[in-house]
Amino acid sequence: MKYTLFTLLITVLLTLFSCTKGVDSPKGFSLPKGSVAAGEKVFLKFQCLACHRVKNVEDASIEKNESISIFLGGNKTEIVTYAELVTSVINPSHKFSNPALTQAKTADGQSKMKVFNDEMTVTELIDLVTFLQPNYTLVPYRHTKYQYYPQ
Template identity: 30%
Template sequence: MKRQSRLAMPKGWRFTISAGDHHAGRQVFVDFECYKCHEVAGEDFPAPRVEQGNVGPALSGMGAMHPAEYFLETMIDPNASAAWRIKHHKDEDKGYLGADGTSKMPSYNDTMTTQQLIDLVAYLKGLTAGAHQH
C-alpha cells in the first residue's frame, strides 16, 4: 500500500484571490499614484499627464471584463498583460510599451504588500460602469 504524501494537492484545487476591501484599494490606487497612467471615469483623480501619452489603459468598466486573478497577474507581471494586449488589440496605440517592447508599468513587487495588492484588485473589480466588449 502506497502512503499518500501530506503535500498532495486537493483534487480540483484552484488558486483564487481572497476578497479585499475596495475602499482600501482605492487608497492604494491613490498612494501608488496609479492615476498618473490609468484613467478612471467618474473619479476625481488628477488626469494622466499629457506628455506621457497614452501610457496605461483606461480602467473604467474593466472590473466587469476580467477575473480578479487577471488584475493580480497584471500587477505582479505587467508584461503578461502587455503580451495579451499586443496579440488581441493589434491596431491599438501601444503607448504602454517601452522602446524594448516591454510594459512601461513598473513592478510593485518590492513595495506593495500582499494586502495592498488584494485590496487594489478589489477596487479594480468594482470598476464596472462603462464596460465595453472586446
C-alpha cells in the same frame, strides 16, 4: 473511421484534463476578500492615475504622464477575471489588454508600468484588485443579423 474518431476524442480529453493539473496550475489559488475603499486608497497611494484612468476617480495632486493614458474598466465582451487583474499588477508585461497601446510598451515589447512587487503588500494588492474589478462590465456580444435571402 471509428479508430480516427476515437483517437481524436482521447487526444482532446487528455489535452483538456492535463491543463488543470501540475505545479503551475492555478487550482486551489484563492486570495482573501478585499476592500473597495482601501483599494481606491492604494490606487492613489501608488499614483496609478499618472498613467491610468478610472471612472469617477481623480486626484489633481498626481502629475499625469502625458504620453500614457490607459482607461481601466468599462464594457467588455469577455470577463475580466480577478486572476487577470492580479497578474496585470504583479507582471505588467504578461499580457496587454489592447496590443495597439504602443505608448505603454518599451522598444523590446515590455510594459512601461513600474513593477510594485517589492513595494506593495499582499493586502494592498488584494484591495487594489477588489477596487478595480467592479469597474468592468460584461456586455453580451451582439451577433450581426443577416437578412435571409431564399434561393
